[in-house]
Amino acid sequence: MTKTMKRWQLTAAGRTNLKLVETAIPSPGPGEILIKVGAVSLNYRDKLLVDDGFGLPDPQMEPLIPLSDISGTVAALGEGVTRFATGDRVISTFLPDWIDGSGPGTARHPNGRTLGGSLQGVLAEYVVLNQDWAVRGPDALSDVEASTLPCAGLTAWTALVERGKLRAGQKVVVLGTGGVSLFGLQIGLMHGAEVIVVSGDDKKLARARELGAHHAINRKREDWVEAVYRLTGDYGADHILETVGGAHLGKSLNAAAVAGRISLIGILEGLDVSGGFGAFARKRLVVEGIQVGHRRALEDLVRAFDLSGTKPVIDAIYKMDEFEAALDHLDRGPFGKIVVEAG
Amino acid sequence: MTKTMKRWQLTAAGRTNLKLVETAIPSPGPGEILIKVGAVSLNYRDKLLVDDGFGLPDPQMEPLIPLSDISGTVAALGEGVTRFATGDRVISTFLPDWIDGSGPGTARHPNGRTLGGSLQGVLAEYVVLNQDWAVRGPDALSDVEASTLPCAGLTAWTALVERGKLRAGQKVVVLGTGGVSLFGLQIGLMHGAEVIVVSGDDKKLARARELGAHHAINRKREDWVEAVYRLTGDYGADHILETVGGAHLGKSLNAAAVAGRISLIGILEGLDVSGGFGAFARKRLVVEGIQVGHRRALEDLVRAFDLSGTKPVIDAIYKMDEFEAALDHLDRGPFGKIVVEAG
Amino acid sequence: MTKTMKRWQLTAAGRTNLKLVETAIPSPGPGEILIKVGAVSLNYRDKLLVDDGFGLPDPQMEPLIPLSDISGTVAALGEGVTRFATGDRVISTFLPDWIDGSGPGTARHPNGRTLGGSLQGVLAEYVVLNQDWAVRGPDALSDVEASTLPCAGLTAWTALVERGKLRAGQKVVVLGTGGVSLFGLQIGLMHGAEVIVVSGDDKKLARARELGAHHAINRKREDWVEAVYRLTGDYGADHILETVGGAHLGKSLNAAAVAGRISLIGILEGLDVSGGFGAFARKRLVVEGIQVGHRRALEDLVRAFDLSGTKPVIDAIYKMDEFEAALDHLDRGPFGKIVVEAG
Amino acid sequence: MTKTMKRWQLTAAGRTNLKLVETAIPSPGPGEILIKVGAVSLNYRDKLLVDDGFGLPDPQMEPLIPLSDISGTVAALGEGVTRFATGDRVISTFLPDWIDGSGPGTARHPNGRTLGGSLQGVLAEYVVLNQDWAVRGPDALSDVEASTLPCAGLTAWTALVERGKLRAGQKVVVLGTGGVSLFGLQIGLMHGAEVIVVSGDDKKLARARELGAHHAINRKREDWVEAVYRLTGDYGADHILETVGGAHLGKSLNAAAVAGRISLIGILEGLDVSGGFGAFARKRLVVEGIQVGHRRALEDLVRAFDLSGTKPVIDAIYKMDEFEAALDHLDRGPFGKIVVEAG
Structure with missing residues (x-):
């Protein structure tokens, strides 16, 4: 394993504040997993965040890694990890605090912690996540295809099926x-x-x-x-x-x-x-x-795609260093999903 | 039984078009019941109908009897009636076509037949209804109290309980x-x-x-x-x-x-x-x-009031010939329900 | 239209008590429709009824027409029929009193009125039904196929989908x-x-x-x-x-x-x-x-078959005068449904 | 704080294998809380476990602390605890792995980890629990009353309300x-x-x-x-x-x-x-x-008891050293709950 990796980061609203950096591969702490990222998909809210700071945390934050949805492979396990083994295909959850049922939050402070929003995102070659923030990925889909499930796929599933x-x-x-x-x-x-x-x-x-x-x-x-x-x-x-x-x-x-x-x-x-x-x-x-959905529904969605043979619709695939072009494509209104391949 | 009765009718929008008339007591046809009305309650939509013609059927209609919610006693049975016997306490249903479940209607033409709207209403001393358009009234409530269940009571019940x-x-x-x-x-x-x-x-x-x-x-x-x-x-x-x-x-x-x-x-x-x-x-x-509710939920509501001993809140009771004063009271914003007593 | 028709009837438990008779075509009364039967499907409970009297009404009954599930065409309308027009394809409902929701019946006396059970059945060339006891048949299925929906199809649908x-x-x-x-x-x-x-x-x-x-x-x-x-x-x-x-x-x-x-x-x-x-x-x-299902779910089932193009599985088709052979087939355990064609 | 505490333990099935021991007060690890136990309630399954070994883990186990349901006060926090503060009233969850929704487990291996079963129990003066295994206790109930909610109360609530x-x-x-x-x-x-x-x-x-x-x-x-x-x-x-x-x-x-x-x-x-x-x-x-219920429903139950003023029915309260007498009482069939007070 190489010791460094590429990742994108954002220091303030505006595309000019995006930067691709070379940095050390992180290590998983207790209960965490290190994921070798295969693909990362874009959502419309990422555009709103990058361009307008919509949902961007405190400006004094450390640089934010954008995007929320990955498919990848477990590369290393932190202490006490029980949900996954090295080599498992995993995808991320968009709202990591929401396991099932009605979920967290109050009237004044709704459920807000999202990857690539108030939590660090995933547009990197390697990502560390709490083991509870990921689920088994679908066997029948490539990383590019699987990376589209955590937000866009689950949103449609929650709307039509879970609810x-x-x-x-x-x-x-x-x-x-x-x-x-x-x-x-x-x-x-x-x-x-x-x-x-x-x-x-x-x-x-x-x-x-x-x-x-x-x-x-x-x-x-x-x-x-x-x-x-x-x-x-x-x-x-x-x-x-x-x-x-x-x-x-x-x-x-x-x-x-x-x-x-x-x-x-x-x-x-x-x-x-x-x-x-x-x-x-x-x-x-x-x-x-509809706010995306919970982890158990994401597991149901994976099961449905694994069985059906249906492939998510990918409009275009970009390389890691082409993220800005991917955003431009998003501006033009894609037919289906746009994905950044990390491999 | 006297041969005539009083009833209110409306020939066009506007309170000046309301008239209390003396007319023959109607006879129940096949599947219908004759109800001796005990009380009739007012709803806000009645005011909109009388004043603004909101929901009023075709202007060439025969005079419309206003109001939709009664409690009374079955006075005579038409041929083939199986749901009720003479002497039964009954209350009316607001949307007679909706028995249970998701109910009738289409996207273009929603479920619309209501008593005192597209169907004749009930502000009279006697009323004939199809047997399917009534349910057993609550034993624990007076006619005045029971008359408030079909629309206002059922609306709150549908919102909070049924749905x-x-x-x-x-x-x-x-x-x-x-x-x-x-x-x-x-x-x-x-x-x-x-x-x-x-x-x-x-x-x-x-x-x-x-x-x-x-x-x-x-x-x-x-x-x-x-x-x-x-x-x-x-x-x-x-x-x-x-x-x-x-x-x-x-x-x-x-x-x-x-x-x-x-x-x-x-x-x-x-x-x-x-x-x-x-x-x-x-x-x-x-x-x-929320569109009031279906007949089965009205039966549930009757059961709940019969058991609980709770009494609907009546702000004022008017006599049959005081309907206009009852409407005036409605204009001022009542605390609970306004009822016209027919007895 | 010929004046007479064939129908099967049962006078007591036991196959020897089955008889194919020639009788007058019935006339629809108020609210009823006359159906020219295209096909009638068999269910396992019909066998239990014919052989063992399981569910058979009072022995002093008039002869019972067996079976419950037909697909056919509306041939004539009784007075006041609004749900159908002459020429409409219709299928019967198995439990005619159950429109939607939780349905009729009590703890002591559950919902029991079924065609070909406590109510007269349908194994005849013409059948009169109350208009509320039928629904529009599927356009995409033949009468033979459509006749399998009211009991077997709806039972599976209620179990898997409605409930x-x-x-x-x-x-x-x-x-x-x-x-x-x-x-x-x-x-x-x-x-x-x-x-x-x-x-x-x-x-x-x-x-x-x-x-x-x-x-x-x-x-x-x-x-x-x-x-x-x-x-x-x-x-x-x-x-x-x-x-x-x-x-x-x-x-x-x-x-x-x-x-x-x-x-x-x-x-x-x-x-x-x-x-x-x-x-x-x-x-x-x-x-x-699971007790078959209600009328609204049967309408949903028709819609699903019309859209999907799926055809119910018919193991064998018998002629009207071969009903006994059809029962014998049922004894042997069919693959799918057995249907009697009435045409 | 004294350094030692009393707790009951069981080394094999049979009441003669129960022993009250003096042992060190445990320390909460990362994500854990130390609870000063106020009261512990008995359930029928505890009797089956103690008497017949029903549900008792592996015989080579370390001594099992029996019972599952406590109410107490948070006495100390392990590293990284976010759900509670010292001094908070808490009650335990019976099935700690079940947060909400449909919950864990497979057809072959159903959800089985319970306190005082495959997991260590709580009949002690102090107990350490993972912070996720407890919820806020009701303000309106004493520890004795509150200790009856996690299993018996929640079971009835799940049956009647949640489901x-x-x-x-x-x-x-x-x-x-x-x-x-x-x-x-x-x-x-x-x-x-x-x-x-x-x-x-x-x-x-x-x-x-x-x-x-x-x-x-x-x-x-x-x-x-x-x-x-x-x-x-x-x-x-x-x-x-x-x-x-x-x-x-x-x-x-x-x-x-x-x-x-x-x-x-x-x-x-x-x-x-x-x-x-x-x-x-x-x-x-x-x-x-019904298998007791999930954590979110327990929170709902606490809210309902806090609002209603209803008090759980306690048949008898025993002291910590009277646990065997409490089991004898359970044998006789209590009216409501039997509780061991730890204070």
Whole structure:
């Protein structure tokens, strides 16, 4: 094993404050594991953090290693580690304090500790994590593919399965073709659901159809809510992954079926979500805020991908020293996930 | 039995279009029951219907009998009635098409048939209903008390119990001291919950304390969200009955505990509800639109009131010919329910 | 339309008391529909009823038309029918009083009205049903296929989906290859589950593998519980369709995963079910009695089959006058369903 | 602080192998807390372990400290403890590995680590526990009272509330008047339920009535199932705490309401539970094995007792050196809980 490794770090908001450094490979303390990182995936929140400092800890912090989601191999064990052995494939958890059930936090101080946020991140060749902050990775996926599960994959799974109890024959709407939306498509298909993809880009819609989407709506050419009515015989959508946010929630309320569920995930159109009370009450809708998910659900997700043979959709793979190009790609709106390969 | 009876009817929006008429007592057809009405309770939506035509059917309609909630006694049976016998105490259901489970309706056309709305109402000395549109009334309550269960009582029950799975030790916030809110208080206490009442009126808060509220917050003297933090040690509210609506939802999002539930019920501050995404997602909140409830839940509610000995809170009782005064009282904001006695 | 039709009737327990008669086509009364029957499927309970009188009503009854599950076409409407139009494809409900939710019945008198049991059955060329006792049939299935949904299909769906909340990656065990078990296999696959089929017959196991079963265990060659441990790395089964009953429940308790669900469906090994407390409590297992299911779940099931393209497994099709041969086939243990074609 | 303390230990099955020893007060290691024990409560399984070695670890073990449930005060903190401060009131968890959700374990090796079982117990003046194995104790209860929550209290809570979603107006049956049953009574009352106590002892029934039980059935004088039918108008019991086990489960199946829940808790009548399939399926009953509960539910339980003012029922309090007399009392069948005071 070489003694040094590369890692990215951020000293303040702004891409110019990103730096790739050479540093010593860390050693795992008691209860910790050293992971040789295979791949690291990007999420939209990483862009908000790097560019705008959104969620960035105290400015007097030591440099922050960005990003949260890795797949890799256990390279060394600290004292007292029982969950893993050297050589195990592992992936990280996004919210390490949340094991199962309702989870930590209070009304005033919600559950906030995330990797690459208030905790150090993982964009490095080696990473040390508490053994409780990782789960067994999927056997059926490469590191690049597996690295997309901890945040984007789990968010869609939590919305549709862990919380949504999705079942065959239900109608699922996903908005756009980013990472969470395409996981929503794939997880929907895995459960026998009818999936409708809404996008403003015909090429992306065609690719979504190739992935198995039952219907593709170009929202620039028709009102997508009316299209959902048309495609479902007025029934509506049992599940909507609301990745747009803002006043767009009102459209999702209109598109939802009686007793439908809208999972609030994204904020492209603003932090203040709003919608009409009438649809809300008369259809008895549930709108639920989705915060990624807990560790046990991540284990369920791994099991589902291992069984199904479905491969997460990777739009592009970058090398470790191309992280800035990966961020640029994220700016342009990817089809699925962008991953940095560490190998 | 006299051959005629009194009933109220409405020919167009506006209180001046209300009229008390003398008319023939109707006869029950096949599957129908004739009910001698004991009492009829008022809801806020009745005021919106009478004053603004909100929810009023087609203007070319025959005159609409207003109001939806009665308690009375079965006076005669139509052919083939199996659910009831003459002399049974019954109360009406607000949404007669909804028996149990997820209920009827589509995305475009939600479940809408309500008594005193798209269906004829019940403000009369005698009423004919389909046998499926009524349930056994509570033995432990008077007609005046029992008449408050079908809409206001069931709304609070659906929010907290049928959907909310309320349990002892949880924290419940009710906003104001109208009918649904005071039912929320009573149903909360019935389940061993800690109930916080928020109001701008010290006298009403004092009365709520007398009913058993654990805490009373005067929202004019302090920020009620901060008060909830203070009273719960930052834990927040597990359940909030959001009877205000509009941008007020944002405050409820802030006051809610992790994994808390906000039941959307009212629209005092506007039909467009809105709030911050941050609290929504980081606390994994559920906001659910409550549309009164189904028949099976109403039967559960009757059972709960029969057992507990709790009496619904009646602010005032009016005679049949005083309906207009009852509406005036509703304008002033009652403490609990207003009821018209038909006897 | 011819004026007469064929139907089967039973005057007392015993196959010799079965008779195919020619009788007048019935007329639909108010709220009823006349169905031109396309196909009728057999269930194991029909055999118990015909042979042993198990569930047979009062001996002084009029002749009972056996069987409960049809697919057909609405041929005429009684007065006031709103749910269907002439020409609609419909299938029957097995428990007509159960619309949704928890359903009717008491501790002493459980929900018992079933077609072809305490209510008249459907093995005839034409059948009259209350409009509430039928649902829209699936467009994607033939009458023969659709006729298998109301009891066998719905039983597996209720166990795994409506009650079991099955999700992708979970492990499902089905015992044998009868109608309910093969629906369990298909519905499991539809939801991305890993399905293990247990049987004593290698040929049937091979056919189950062809249908997509992930694993096939011959219980005559190895202990199936140990095999489940082996195939799942000791994890066990999340869902078991317990169609054997009696002391066999004990094996299912041992095979179940932590927090696993065992759906009690069958009684091949006796009416008294039993098993060890240790597995029950230490794995926090749920054993739930499954009684087919409610109408809303049947509608969900139709939707799922319409979308998936999966075809129910039909072992053999008999003509109307071959009902006795169909019963003989049932005695021999079919692979999937046996259906009588009425056309 | 004195340097030594008393503690009980067991070297092999059999009460003669119990010994009260004087030993050094242990020191908390990293992540551990030292608790000055206030009280320790007894459970029926402790008797099975001491007398019959049921659940006793490897015979070559070091002496086992018996019992699992304490209330005490944090006396010292090991390195890195964040959950507690010195002086905090704490109670222990019975199954320390189970934080929330579905919990650990496999089909072959269920969740088994319990205090005073495969892990060292707590019958001592001082105990060291991992900080994750304890929760904040209730402010409103004494140590003697609080020590009854971790196993008996939590078992009843898990059965009725965490899993059972108990609500006001439901009917609850508890069998006998041991610790779990009386907690069932109290937790039932806390949630507005109607509670029926079944016992063979009139004096105990009278005491149960004083505690608030709505009905008391002497099973020696009448068939308790028939009595439940009579008292509920044939409706039956929504929840039954089955603490008897064996073939007695069959009676509980008969007494249960449609869609009722039977929580399997005890084994007085044998390890092999059994009952009739007919009631199971036709009433769609759920029988669920209850294994105490998880840490989050214990926190909920503490909150409920703190709010309600209800006091756990203590039948007798013994001194530390009277543990054998406490076991003798357990043999005789207590009314509620038996506690050893450590102070």
